[in-house]
Amino acid sequence: MTTAALAPAVLLASPAFAETNEAAAPANPPAPTAPDHEAADAPGEDQAEQDRKTILAIIADPMASEYMKEAGHKAIADGPAAMRTFIETDQHRIRLDDYRIAITRLVNHAGPALKEGIKNLLRTDGLTLADLRHFLEVTQHELRDDDNKVEIARLTNTAGPALKEAARKALLGTPADRAAFLDxxxxxxxxxxxxxxxxxxxxxxxxxILSEAIHKLLIGPPTPAELRHFLEVTQHELRDQDNRVAIARIISVGGPELVKAGRAALAGTPADRAAFLLTGQHQAREKDNNAQQENDKNDGQQVQDGTGTGSGTGTKNDTGTGTGNTPDTGNTAVTPQGGSGSPLASTGAGDTTLVAGGAGTALVAGAGFLLAARMRRQASDS
Structure with missing residues (x-):
């Protein structure tokens, strides 16, 4: 890559781990070094006038820092000797400081490799202007790509098939491919x-509730950010709403222990409600059944002893067949909807809407295909 091709990216500070790799350019990037002498604009023009024009050219450069501009104006105001000192000495010292500041600012958006490279560079004694310029124009981009490789490899640890394949291609591609993948x-x-x-x-x-929300999401069609938010946040909220409805239905026909456990779950956390549906309801129902069996046993014993609530004649005319505490089976088929399953991997997608071009069209088609399959399944079930 030539210096001219690199120049626009000299001070770009694209983050290695950010969702975008767009640069954050320093406010006052270093300006090119001006020569100590310039040819006279006109025959007989004195040295002071030549120096004044040289300084004006230096500070007019779009990449000149504010400090460079202030020092140049001050040199012009202070006269010929000050202007000569600025051209021969001060401009180079200021430019070194500008490059150091620009490199230091890269730390704000750097990954581990780039941060380490910046730290090592600034610890080096006797750095020249060429050393600093090479770091900004070449080395920082090499280190940034190293960080991108590490980040892409990290993403594949918890990725699904499509993300793993895209990451593999990016790792085999160019630095630009890797930056585009992370972006x-x-x-x-x-x-x-x-x-x-x-x-x-x-x-x-x-x-x-969850089923209806999925249906509406697919009709959208959803953006990548909407899908990610639904899977990471919304589905769990809706799952808990469905769990509340299921628990209320179960305890409406339950025994004392089932009602007690169900009410405690409703007053608890989403995890409590999922646990009730998974195991708690069955444990509470078993307690109710055991209590009912004990009551039936006691009633039968009273009848045999003649102490029941029959005719009072001491005969066994009380059958003990009351049905006031028949155990209710409840909705034992309710599946816990929120207490199990591994957490989804987060890639830091944020709320950015990223459907664009052919890739966005493919995503829309995928959502449409999924919706069509869902509707066919519902039709076959009905």
Whole structure:
């Protein structure tokens, strides 16, 4: 890569782990070094006038820092000797400081490799202007790519098939490919995996609230950010709402222990409600059944002893067949909807809407296919 090609990116500070790799340029990037002498603009022009024009050219450069501009104006105001000192000495010293400041600012958006490279550079004694310029124009981008490789490899640890494949291609590609993957590509690939996960959830869910929300989401069609938020946040909220409805239905026909446990779950956390549906309801129902059996046993013993509530003649004319405490089976088929399953991997997608071009069209088509399959399944069940 030539110096000219690198120049626009000299002070770009694209984060290695940010969702975008756009640069954050320092406010006052270093200006090119001006020569100590310039040819006279006109025959007979004195040295002071030449120096004044040289300084004006230096401070007029778009990349000149504010400190460079202030020092140049001051040199012009202080006269010929000050202008000569500025051209021969001060401008180079100021430019070294500007490069150091620009490199230091890169730390704010740097990954581990770039941070370590900056630290080592600034600890080095006797740095020249060429050393600092090479770091800004070449080395920082090499270190940034090293950080990108590490980040992409980290993403694959918890990725689905589509994201893993996209990450593999990025790792085999160019630095630009890796930057593009971290900027947008990973979110589009993650969306493909999220559609598959959404289909799995919809297939296993028997909660009407969650099921209806999935249906509405697919009609959207959803963006990658909307899919990610639904899977990471919304589905758990809706699952808990379905759990509340299921618990209320179960305890409406339950015995004392079942009602007690159900009310405690409703007053507790989402995890409490999921645990009740998974195991708690069955444990409470068993207690109610045991209590009923004990009551039936006692009633039968009273009849045999002639101490029951029959005719009072001491005969066994009380059959003890009361039905006041028949155990209720409740909805034992309710599946816990929120207490199990591994957490979804987060890639830091944020709320950025990333559907664009062909990749966005593919995502829309995927959502449409999933919705069509869902509707066919509902039709076959009805």
């Amino acid at each position: 947008k590509g990973r979110h589009l690939a993650q969306a493909e995996d999220d559609l598959v996960e959404l289909a799995r959830i919809d297939e296993g869910s028997d909660g009407p």
